[in-house]
Amino acid sequence: MDRGDLVIKSIALNKELEAILAPYSNNTEFISHIRAPLAVEGRVLGTSSDNNHWPLLPLYVAQSINGEWTHALPFAAAMQFMLTAADIFDDLEDDDNILTGFTGLSKPVRMNIGSTLILLAYAAFARMNNLVSYQIFHSALETLTGYFIQSSSGQHEDLSGSLSSCFDETAYIAHIQKTSASQIQCACHIGAILSTDDPGVIASFADFGKYVGTALQLCNDIRDITTGKDICGKKVTLPVIFARNGSLHDQSNYIDYIYDARTPVTDDPEPVKRVLFQSGGVHYTLLQAQKFIHLAVDQLESLRPSKVNISLLSPFLNMAGFNE
CATH class of the missing domain: 1.10.600.10 (Farnesyl Diphosphate Synthase)
Known part of the structure; x- marks a missing residue:
């Protein structure tokens, strides 16, 4: 996998997420809680070079078919929001914080964050409306x-x-x-x-x-x-x-x-x-x-x-x- 191409796609996906979160950035505490599970290993804002390729998979699939990938950015962002929400609810069901790393937050707060991530996923998906039929x-x-x-x-x-x-x-x-x-x-x-x-x-x-x-x-x-x-x-x-x-x-x-x-x-x-x-x-x-x-x-x-x-x-x- 070309390192330069990987970096370009990672930056583009991060910008897509930032654009989706931007309207709510005035509530800094709330947004910080939203960002936290998105930054664990393997998620889009995570730092592990070994596991951080998977969020880009939809972009590589798109490129492998028609040579273009930017039209798939909203979907890639939506997937990250949905998967992170699933991680939160999985931790709540298992009564732990293994997947999301949350500590010190009550269950109702974590449930609210998970629900918000689902809504953000559909907000991300809606951005694709003008890119495809x-x-x-x-x-x-x-x-x-x-x-x-x-x-x-x-x-x-x-x-x-x-x-x-x-x-x-x-x-x-x-x-x-x-x-x-x-x-x-x-x-x-x-x-x-x-x-x-x-x-x-x-x-x-x-x-x-x-x-x-x-x-x-x-x-x-x-x-x-x-x-x-x-x-x-x-x-x-x-x-x-x-x-x-x-x-x-x-x-x-x-x-x-x-x-x-x-x-x-x-x-x-x-x-x-x-x-x-x-x-x-x-x-x-x-x-x-x-x-x-x-x-x-x-x-x-x-x-x-x-x-x-x-x-x-x-x-x-x-x-x-x-x-x-």
Whole structure:
């Protein structure tokens, strides 16, 4: 990824956000609370060079299709507002501040900030009204709303506990494609809607985003097993599912015991981590992530070279865990 191009796009997206926030800048305390979660790692105002590429994904998708990307700036800003709002509500539902880093703010204040970010997302989206046709604008807005309702449905599954003891791989993949992976799919799908009227290209980019998002979540699963985070949280992810469904009876019984709701949460994740690595669960998850990346590449390679510049998107494949 060309560093100069990355900087240009980052500055342009930051300016877009500032333009949206400008009418409310007289309320400095309120705006400072709005800015704070937008500046955490991986969000648009964050400083991490490794994770700060993802907010620019819609711009690179647009450029890869028709060579232009400025028309997608309002949508990229809207995505950041929506995703940050989702982070706030996720923290509130989990009774923590892991995603947003908020400290010292009451729950009602955080809820108000989250609600405001959703309104700002639609204000950002409205700025695209003069950049594309009404038909494209309406299609993109309908698609955006659909993805976030789908994600909320998946979050409901988490909150209701309907998947907490589910050791079915197919159900788990379907769940992450409904939730975390749908964010990447949304960015790619709408980036394409804004940049071409070719339904084949739009569909290919939607599937590209779904597969990249799935691979990214599977790599996150490996990371959170390695750090012990998901083990201490008794979160059932693909490495756990593979280990539990393996051929070793004692291993399956051990996983059932550890992840049973009646079993106390462990303070030492190392024994569970050893089982997940020795069972092949972590390695299997890595292979599945690579499989989904290959599926993503296949989606774009099925298009004629004149339809898309794949090279612009290859850095996102690497960031999702694919290095070949």
